[in-house]
Amino acid sequence: MLSRMTTSAEPVGFIGLGRMGQPMARNLLKRGFSLIVHNRSRTAVEVLAELGAETAEMPAEVARRARTLITMLPDGPDVEQVFAAERGVFSALEPGTLLIDMSTIAPATTRVLAARAAEAGATLLDAPVSGGEIGAVDATLSIMVGGDRHAFDRARPLFEAMGNPERIRYLGPSGAGQICKACNQLVIGGTLAAVGEAFALARKAGVDPAVVREALLGGFAASRVLDVHGERVLAGRFTPGFRTALFAKDLRIATDALGASGVPAPVTALVQQLVTTLIASGGGDEDYSSLGTLASRLAGLPT
């Protein structure tokens, strides 16, 4: 699929070259998009420059040179900084620019930034992803998009360079992508915490949790969490992947959104406390699947 965005005359800006952003930017280059990249630390910028990307010193410079601009940053304050700081994106925003924020941030923050973009004649999509570092590297991410429908159509070739085309979904107006991502994270959290309790019960009762996992995968308790994370939990492999500290941030976004919506969500609130417990005991830098070991740890079982 050819797009006017694929010509080098109209490069795509990319700000945020971390664990997720760097492989996503690489996949855009592989698909023939030309990039102008910026990152707070220079190392990642140099890696992309060697692969053919142009570089920019400031977010404002990216905004000046690119009519399409992707951001992939750890948290809401990072996104606000890149957009609204003195030499940020908003300081140099041209009318007609398409902003695509693929970070996972609060829906309320997304909506505020989208409104500011609209005042300048630009459009902001929220397009958080799921699938982790592996999904970013393999270009198999799920992408959950909120904002203007025509802007979504315009951005689709970019999304298809980074994600699984069947898992690129338009959810609704600004913030709907972030709401969907919050739903995704809270469902994963509830499932993972329950799987951890099941494994602890099996172990304490002298039943092999690996056989329980296999039995459960054949029935209604089957889930990707039980399959993929369950396997990691039983193998004790917690090299991230996706750090528990970032999962805690996502659950905070979910509970904030739930609270703002007036939805009582005791399971999500509890899972957030369990993740806080996990971090307090030193697990913040492990892969978040280690939440599935918490019940065993608290029961004094070796994990």
Added chain:
Amino acid sequence: MLSRMTTSAEPVGFIGLGRMGQPMARNLLKRGFSLIVHNRSRTAVEVLAELGAETAEMPAEVARRARTLITMLPDGPDVEQVFAAERGVFSALEPGTLLIDMSTIAPATTRVLAARAAEAGATLLDAPVSGGEIGAVDATLSIMVGGDRHAFDRARPLFEAMGNPERIRYLGPSGAGQICKACNQLVIGGTLAAVGEAFALARKAGVDPAVVREALLGGFAASRVLDVHGERVLAGRFTPGFRTALFAKDLRIATDALGASGVPAPVTALVQQLVTTLIASGGGDEDYSSLGTLASRLAGLPT
């Protein structure tokens, strides 16, 4: 596969012809097993008699006439009654008899009954099932078996007449099948409650929960609960199926087993409270998937 149990000279006893037991007994007849059935109420007995089963007035009579005896009853006290009451199974138990309790009851109760059976020279397997009424009718149940391994091998032709051969699993010594079933139910409960909170958040935020469900089914939040129960929740179809009151019983078994094992399991404990809330608001006779509506109901949303 021929078995000595398929000859009419050695009929199989079947006690408990309820919503699950009746279709399971029918499937045994279809596969050529001859049955002696007993049930507290006569109606179900007459249905099976018309299909060719012999009938018995008392559990003791079934025990006298059958060297293999299946029980499928609602709860632990029902099983204890059938086995240990004055004219119960234990009062007429012959050495060498194979008892197969397919009810979902406490692992501790199973172990006590297995010990009493062993004193009489008989063997008790715990073999609870998953898959609901549909699985019972279609002979696609998952069967989770604890007890003597040779007894399991001997019972396999019976299990294969009622369940999916690939989902018949030996878990370990007496009680291991019930432990696995408890794990199954608590994982389903945690997942379902979280799915309900996600749907409530989406609705309150103006995002179509059906689209969120589809988006999540493509990623790490995917589960059979989100797929099958999620569809029921969004369609508002709560004809059981499997009643919430029985699911509450299963979660009580799980929390009791967790407590007895010294495993802190706050998610399961909370889900049990949520199911209690659901029952208190009149939902006990609905299908248990209605747990996925609770967050929306509590948030004042129409469901």
